[in-house]
Amino acid sequence: MKTRILGVVAVFLLAGAVFAAAPDFGGLDRDKNGYLDPAEIDGAAVQIFKDNDRSGDGSLDRPEFEAAGGSPSRFDDIDTDRSGRIDPDEFRAAARKQFEQFDVNRDGRIDVQEWNRRQTPIQNPLILFYF
Numbered sequence: 001m002k003t004r005i006l007g008v009v010a011v012f013l014l015a016g017a018v019f020a021a022a023p024d025f026g027g028l029d030r031d032k033n034g035y036l037d038p039a040e041i042d043g044a045a046v047q048i049f050k051d052n053d054r055s056g057d058g059s060l061d062r063p064e065f066e067a068a069g070g071s072p073s074r075f076d077d078i079d080t081d082r083s084g085r086i087d088p089d090e091f092r093a094a095a096r097k098q099f100e101q102f103d104v105n106r107d108g109r110i111d112v113q114e115w116n117r118r119q120t121p122i123q124n125p126l127i128l129f130y131f
């Protein structure tokens with residue numbers, strides 16, 4: 001009997017853990033409808049760009065990008081004109097590309113399954129998506 005109760009408790013705990021792991025999409029789901037749409041990704045990109053442009057010169061240089069958790073190779077991917085700086089358009093274009101990568105079923109939104117496929121709880125979702 002006791003083990004059975006423990007079993008039930010364990011199932012509840014497990015369900016709770018799964019539920020807790022259901023993402024709020026790293027806070028990106030602004031309208032809280034359970035999906036990420038391109039406008040949410042784009043809007044957040046503008047803010048995240050500003051937050052990480054520490055020098056305030058309107059672009060992200062390599063140190064700023066890496067300080068935010070980005071890798072050197074990812075910087076090169078995003079800096080499509082090879083200027084050595086990421087400008088807002090490049091940043092948003094990269095976010096759009098990420099969106100398309102996540103949106104496996106191409107319905108124009110990222111659902112929880114699509115999000116979880118690429119995220120693990122230990123990763124900072126914003127870094128993973130934008131940097």
Ligand SMILES: [Ca+2]
Binds near residue numbers: 029034035036040
């Ligand atoms: Ca949403």
Ligand SMILES: [Ca+2]
Binds near residue numbers: 079082083084
């Ligand atoms: Ca550039």
Ligand SMILES: [Ca+2]
Binds near residue numbers: 104105106
């Ligand atoms: Ca989708």
